[in-house]
Amino acid sequence: MLTYKFDWAIVTSGKYFDWIVSGFYVTIKLSMVSIALSFLLGLIIAIMRMSHLRPVRWFAHGYLEFFRNTPLLVQIFFWYFGSYKVLPAVANDWLVKQDFEFAAAVIALTIYTSAFIAEDIRSGVRSIPKEQMEAARSSGFSYIRSMQYIILPQAVRLTIPPLINQFLNLMKNSSLAMTIGVAELMYQARQVESYTFKGFEAFSAATLVYLALSFTITGLMTLYDKKVLQPLKGR
Amino acid sequence: MARRIGLFVLALAMVGAMCGAALAGDTLADVKKSGVLVAGVKDSLPPFGSVDPNTKEFVGYDIDFVKYIAKKLGVKVEYKPVSSANRMPMLMEGRIDLIAATMTKNPERAKQIDFSYTYFLTGQKFLTKKGAVKSLKDLEGQKIGTAKGSTSEQNVKKAVPSATVLSFDDYPQGVLAVQQGKVIAVTTDESILAGQLGKLEKNPATKGKFEIPDIAISDEPYGIGMRKGDTNWVKFVNDTILEMEKNGEAAKIFTKWFGPDSDSPIARGSFTITADKRGTE
Amino acid sequence: MIGGLDFSVVSDNLSYFFIGRYPKGPLGGVGLTLYLAVVSLALSFIGGLVLGLMSVSRNRLLRFGSSTVIQTIRGMPLLMVIFWMFFLLPAMLGSGMTASWTIIVALTLFTSAYMSEIVRAGIVGIPKGQTEAAISTGLSHGQAMFYIILPQALRNMIPSFVNQFVSMIKDTSLAFIVGVTELTQIATQINNRTMLYPTEIFIFIAVIYFVICFAFTELSRWLERRLAYRKAI
Numbered sequence: 001m002l003t004y005k006f007d008w009a010i011v012t013s014g015k016y017f018d019w020i021v022s023g024f025y026v027t028i029k030l031s032m033v034s035i036a037l038s039f040l041l042g043l044i045i046a047i048m049r050m051s052h053l054r055p056v057r058w059f060a061h062g063y064l065e066f067f068r069n070t071p072l073l074v075q076i077f078f079w080y081f082g083s084y085k086v087l088p089a090v091a092n093d094w095l096v097k098q099d100f101e102f103a104a105a106v107i108a109l110t111i112y113t114s115a116f117i118a119e120d121i122r123s124g125v126r127s128i129p130k131e132q133m134e135a136a137r138s139s140g141f142s143y144i145r146s147m148q149y150i151i152l153p154q155a156v157r158l159t160i161p162p163l164i165n166q167f168l169n170l171m172k173n174s175s176l177a178m179t180i181g182v183a184e185l186m187y188q189a190r191q192v193e194s195y196t197f198k199g200f201e202a203f204s205a206a207t208l209v210y211l212a213l214s215f216t217i218t219g220l221m222t223l224y225d226k227k228v229l230q231p232l233k234g235r
Numbered sequence: 236m237a238r239r240i241g242l243f244v245l246a247l248a249m250v251g252a253m254c255g256a257a258l259a260g261d262t263l264a265d266v267k268k269s270g271v272l273v274a275g276v277k278d279s280l281p282p283f284g285s286v287d288p289n290t291k292e293f294v295g296y297d298i299d300f301v302k303y304i305a306k307k308l309g310v311k312v313e314y315k316p317v318s319s320a321n322r323m324p325m326l327m328e329g330r331i332d333l334i335a336a337t338m339t340k341n342p343e344r345a346k347q348i349d350f351s352y353t354y355f356l357t358g359q360k361f362l363t364k365k366g367a368v369k370s371l372k373d374l375e376g377q378k379i380g381t382a383k384g385s386t387s388e389q390n391v392k393k394a395v396p397s398a399t400v401l402s403f404d405d406y407p408q409g410v411l412a413v414q415q416g417k418v419i420a421v422t423t424d425e426s427i428l429a430g431q432l433g434k435l436e437k438n439p440a441t442k443g444k445f446e447i448p449d450i451a452i453s454d455e456p457y458g459i460g461m462r463k464g465d466t467n468w469v470k471f472v473n474d475t476i477l478e479m480e481k482n483g484e485a486a487k488i489f490t491k492w493f494g495p496d497s498d499s500p501i502a503r504g505s506f507t508i509t510a511d512k513r514g515t516e
Numbered sequence: 517m518i519g520g521l522d523f524s525v526v527s528d529n530l531s532y533f534f535i536g537r538y539p540k541g542p543l544g545g546v547g548l549t550l551y552l553a554v555v556s557l558a559l560s561f562i563g564g565l566v567l568g569l570m571s572v573s574r575n576r577l578l579r580f581g582s583s584t585v586i587q588t589i590r591g592m593p594l595l596m597v598i599f600w601m602f603f604l605l606p607a608m609l610g611s612g613m614t615a616s617w618t619i620i621v622a623l624t625l626f627t628s629a630y631m632s633e634i635v636r637a638g639i640v641g642i643p644k645g646q647t648e649a650a651i652s653t654g655l656s657h658g659q660a661m662f663y664i665i666l667p668q669a670l671r672n673m674i675p676s677f678v679n680q681f682v683s684m685i686k687d688t689s690l691a692f693i694v695g696v697t698e699l700t701q702i703a704t705q706i707n708n709r710t711m712l713y714p715t716e717i718f719i720f721i722a723v724i725y726f727v728i729c730f731a732f733t734e735l736s737r738w739l740e741r742r743l744a745y746r747k748a749i
Contacts, residue, residue, distance in 0.1 A: 069682065069729035070722045071689035073700060078722060081408070081707070082715035084415050085520060096416050101401060172593035179693065181380075181401035186595055191402075194320055194384035197347055199603050207596055214591030278695075279708035286705065288529065291537045315615075316695045321602075328606035330615070404693070407708030414711070434711060441712070 007198055011205040016192045020205050023188030027213075030102065030184055031171040034109040038170065039163065041110060042117030047147065049122055060118070067115040073176050075112055080104040080180040105177035113170050120162040124155035161229070164221045171213055185209060262332050262461065262468040270310050274301045275331035275460075278316035279407060282430045282492040282499050283337045296492040297335040300354060300459070303484060304333075304475050318404055320384030323347060326460055333472065334460030337427060339386040340514030349465060350458030351472045353513050354485070356506045358451040359390050361420040362413060362428040365446045368420055374398050380409030380418040386455065387423040394452040407431065414441065424455045426493065426501060433498035456513040473510070480508035525713040526720045529706050533721070536697050544697035546724060552616065552691060552698060553684045556623035560684075561677070563624055564631020571636050574657070582632065589629035594687055598622040602694055619691040627684060634676045638669035672743065678736035682729045689725075699724065 010016045048060035067075070080101070084092050095103055128151050136146035178187035189206035193199040266272050276297050277284035284295040293314045305312045315331050322334045326348060340350045361368060361379075368374060375397045381387045383402040392400055401418060403409050409421035410431045421428070428447050435441040459476070461469050479485040485508055493501050526533070536544015543551065570582035589597065601622040605613050613621075642665050650660035692700040703721045707714050 065730060065733070066726055069686075069726045069733060071686040071700065071725055073689045073692065074703075074718060074722050074725060077700075077704070077714070078718040081411055081415075082718040085715035092415075100417050175593040175595045176690075178595075179404060181403055186593065186599075187402075190320065190383065190599075195389075197323070199324065199599075203596070203599055203603060207592060207600075210593060210596060211588065211591040215587075218591075278697075279705045281709070285709060286537065288532070288709070291532070291540045316697065318695060321694060324602070330606065330613075404704070405708065407711065408704075411707070411711060411714060434709075438712060 006201065007196075008201055010196055010198055011192065011201045016196065016202075019188045019192055020185070020202075020209070023183060023185035023206070024209055026182065026184040027171065027174055030105060030109070030174045030177060030182065031167070034106050034113065034174070035167045035170055037106065037110040038113035038117055038166070041114035042121060043152075045114060045118035046121035046125070049118060050125065052143075064115045064118060067111055068119075072108065072112045072173055073179065076105060076108040076176055076180060079108045101177075101180050101182045104180060105174070105182050109170060109174060109177075112173070113166055116169075117159075117163065117166055120166065121155060121159050124159035124162075125151055127158060128154050157228070160224060161221055164217060164224065168214060168217045171217070172210070260465075262465050263471050264467070266308060266310055266332055266468075271313050272301070272305045272308065272310050273313045273315055273330070273332045274305075275315050275317035275322050275325055275334045275336055276301065277318075277336045277405075278314075280337065280405065280427060280430070281434070282497065283427065284314075284335075296355065296488060297337065299488045299491070300476065300479070301333075301335050303479055304472060307475050307478075308471075318384075319382045320404075322460070326462060329462075332461075332468075337424065338457055338460050339424070339455045340458040341386055342514075342516060344460075345515040347463065349461045349463050349469050350515055351461070351469065351476060352508055353456040353458055353511050354476050354508055355426065355457040356513075357424040357426040357455045357457070357501075359387055359422060359453045359455055360425045360428055360447050360449075360451055361422045362410060362432060362445060362447050363420040364413065364416075365444055368448050368450070371395060371450060371452075374420060377419040378417070380412045380421040381423055382406050382409065385423065386453075390453045391422045410435075413445070422452075425451070426499070429493070429499035429501050433500075437498065454514075456511075458514070476508050477510065521716050521719075522713060523716050523720070525706065525710055525716055532706065533699070533702055533724075536702060542697070545702045546699050546728075548616070548696070549685065549688050549698040550728075552619060552623065552688045552696075553681065556620050556627060556688075557677075557681050557684050559620065559624040560627035560631050560680070563628025564635050567628055567632035568635025568639065569661070571632060572639050586629045586632055589626060594622070594626050594690055595693065597626045598690060598694060601625070615694055615696045616691075619688070619694065619696050623684065623687060626687070627680060630683075631677075631680060634673050634680070635669070638673040638676075639665055641672060642668055675736045675740040675743065678732055678739060682732045682736070685725065685729055685732070 011020060045060050045063060048056050049064065051057050051060070083104070087095070132150055132154075133146055136150045137143070141149065174184060175186040177184055178190065181187075183191075185206050189202045192202035192205075196202070276293060276295075278293070279285050280295075282295055283297045284293060286292070287294045298314070301312055301314075315325070317325055317331070317334065317336050319336075322331075322336050322338065323344070325331050326334050334348075337355075338344075338350075340353065344350070361374070371394065374395045378399045378401055379391055379395065380401050380403060381391060382405050385402075388400060388402055391398065401409075401412070403412070406421065406423050406427055409418065409423075412418045413421050414435075421431075425447065432445055432447055435445050436443070459472055461472065476485065479488075486503070489503050491497070493499060493503065532545065534546045536542065536548060538544065538547065542548075567582045567586060570578045571586070573579055573582075598619065601618050605618055605621060639661075646664055646668075647657075647660050650664045651657065655663065688698055689700040691698050692704060695701065697705070699721055703717050707717050710717075
């Protein structure tokens, strides 16, 4: 019988602690950059999905269905290992000079998440009464302007809770970036494990960090709901 | 929320306490009894271990050693694909009976598991685009690919501290990254690189574009990994591979996978399997 | 640019993509992906039902227990759950677990937490009056739940279950990380061997996943419409 000896010190101070902390920073950075880009892309796709031009609408619909129905891991592999054959040479050269692992993870996470966000925004827009658009149009606003000034600001406010939820998913999904060598939290936890064979301690530390992040995000959502949405509804 | 986290920590601690025990029985007796030897091997790393696309069978240098051991025991073999990162946990958890997966012997690992005598000896080198790397200096400040949890990863960090080391799930992904210019070199044991270079040479699109410059950063003795304290099993495996050296089987297997006519020719040099303790002290 | 792609690597390995080493070895590829997803979903249904019923229970301890489990699992990446299972199960249960079953346990645990929310929402969605009416006819609280509320709630949940199946199929790709030879692992194996066709290989498996997942997404939408229609009449 072997006995497993706990050694919590390795993850509470020293070199391995620093690894976990640096992993935490990369996870945060990856999630922040990707959520910002996902929101922009999701907004564009949502607007295209509601366009009057049929080909534009179809493109957006195809985009949504395809990227929502394929595993994120496969998309990450595609962007990291497979994209060089379909991207123009200039784009490839540029990307390779950047931090390509990080970039590929951001691209994959952004495209995947934007497909979900676009649907959230669309249902947000749909919940705004049609009359508002008609009123805006009849008072002289163009379609784009009425969207911009009247419909979207309201829709976005309603879309914030599902958006926060997507941010939570994205933060968790970012752990898959470890497969292409992005040194985020999960990657570092595994590094600590393979250097020290102290998997239990390493995974516990990473788990606690993930839970702390998740609970913070969920807390924000509850707060937003209480402070912003409930008063709005009550009005 | 604090209460919830507290509860979670408590649950973790309880599970941890249950984890206390790991198994180290008598594998030799167990394998004889069950009639099956479960071997942890690489599944896409020729010439050591890979699945032949036509027959769908496992083949390679490591595989031939496992086959010989199983034949001597008179049992069947079940192959379990392992990666550099998960092979030790899988052994220690009892999912596999031995590791024959290009595993370098080193003192840290020898604290956790037992190794057989060295059954293959190689050194850590780099695979790069032709002319890209002439000395270690050319690697400074560059990105270098390798595999997670491998000794290669730890060696290269020591040899070229200024380089950024990217760890993939296995070496071929690193080679792919070299091909696409995402890293300047992929580093691991020469024997593995030779297999990868052989593959690149066979393809007209990549033929003549890559090389393994003569820069070695370490010695890499491979051993078959077994659970710590599994004395009978270790002795049996050691006796078997010494026998393979004596009856010429080991040299035959080497020539089959690394000889001049193979896809990854390297020299065996003066290496023979002996009762050595290389790498474990 | 698609013209430059060479899909012969796909046709050369087609049977390997779909069934792995079967019949010479264990089932792999698409076959294993579907097997993992179906078994895990069936088990998650049970897990989700138990956790969901606990979360609407009148017993505070049960409610607290289930919500702790649910919140904890939902706060973790699936990958973390997989690593934990790989680490803990053998220590607790000995060496009898295969990698496939470890993945099934991890997927089940993870998905049960999400399923329980569907179950909960389904139960809460049935008007309270029904429970009261059932109890006034002499049924116990438990009987009312099992004979009156749950059957209706479950019917309403069917589309969400199908949706969960789609997530499950996507999630099985993570089994790659622990070396289970499902579709993604097979793809990396072939990619590692052939080296030159990552684009073709990953596009191909993306399309396979898409075809399967999209079919079930559409099924879920159709079920939802049918359910809405039945409610309307």
